[in-house]
Amino acid sequence: GARRPRMPLVLVLDNLRSAFNVGAIFRTSECLRVRKIYLCGYTATPEDTKGQTSRASMGADGFVPWEHRPKTLPVLQELREAGMQVVALETVKDAVSLHRHAFPASPGVALLLGNERHGLEADLLAACSTVVRIPCHGVKNSLNVGIASAICSYEIARQWSLGEGLVAAG
Numbered sequence: 001g002a003r004r005p006r007m008p009l010v011l012v013l014d015n016l017r018s019a020f021n022v023g024a025i026f027r028t029s030e031c032l033r034v035r036k037i038y039l040c041g042y043t044a045t046p047e048d049t050k051g052q053t054s055r056a057s058m059g060a061d062g063f064v065p066w067e068h069r070p071k072t073l074p075v076l077q078e079l080r081e082a083g084m085q086v087v088a089l090e091t092v093k094d095a096v097s098l099h100r101h102a103f104p105a106s107p108g109v110a111l112l113l114g115n116e117r118h119g120l121e122a123d124l125l126a127a128c129s130t131v132v133r134i135p136c137h138g139v140k141n142s143l144n145v146g147i148a149s150a151i152c153s154y155e156i157a158r159q160w161s162l163g164e165g166l167v168a169a170g
Contacts, residue, residue, distance in 0.1 A: 004033060006034065007032050007033050007034055008035060008105055008107060008109070009032070009034050009108060009156055010034070010036045010037070010079060010084065010109070010110045010111070011025065011113065011153075012072060012076065012079070012111065013025065013037065013039050013040060014041060014043070014072040014112065014113065014114050014115060015042050015072075015115045016113070016115060016116065017042070017115065017117075018145075019044035019048060019053040020052065020146070021116065021144065021145050021146040022043060022045075022053045022146075023052070023057035023058075023060075023061070024146030024149075025113075025146055026057035026060045026061045028149060028150040028153055029064045030057075030064050032157055034064060034153065035065070035108070036065045036066065037064055037066040038067055038069055038075050039068045040069050040075060041070065045066070046066070073123060076110070076112065076128070079110040080110075082107065083107040084108050084109060084110045085104050085108075086112060087101070087109055087112065087128060088111075088114070088124065088125055088128040089111060089132055089148055090119055090125065090132075091119070091133050091136075091142045092119075092125065092131055094131065095131040097132070097133060097135050098134055098151075099135075101130060101132050103155075103156045103159050103160070105160045111152060111156070116145050132152070
């Protein structure tokens with residue numbers, strides 16, 4: 001039968017050091033039928049020799065289109081030129097709660113996720129249309145990047161009414 005279209009969401013991972021986090025992001029992305037994942041800089045890829053990313057993804061990397069790119073900024077520029085809204089997920093002061101941001105389903109969203117320890121560099125944040133954050137009410141102000149990616153991706157799917165099996169074009 002015809003394959004269901006993919007969600008008009010692209011993930012851009014900037015220098016994620018953990019193959020396990022990347023694998024978790026692949027698993028969530030496969031569940032949501034994310035359009036593509038860009039693995040930038042030294043982000044682990046499914047082709048890494050130790051195979052940790054592929055194992056951590058439980059094989060989901062075989063079902064999500066992905067591409068490795070040496071630099072993140074040109075990817076963001078390409079996605080913006082294609083009309084996508086580029087959104088960073090980061091804990092910076094001026095970030096808006098992801099629940100208060102309306103993510104446009106057409107032509108779609110590129111979600112930028114940063115390094116587990118250092119987050120996103122200023123030049124990458126400046127290349128984004130907006131910066132969103134996940135509200136945290138404990139002592140810690142951030143979540144694991146794999147968990148944060150899942151929360152944000154599911155919020156986008158909820159806004160686009162994909163939670164009940166309705167699929168946006170793309």
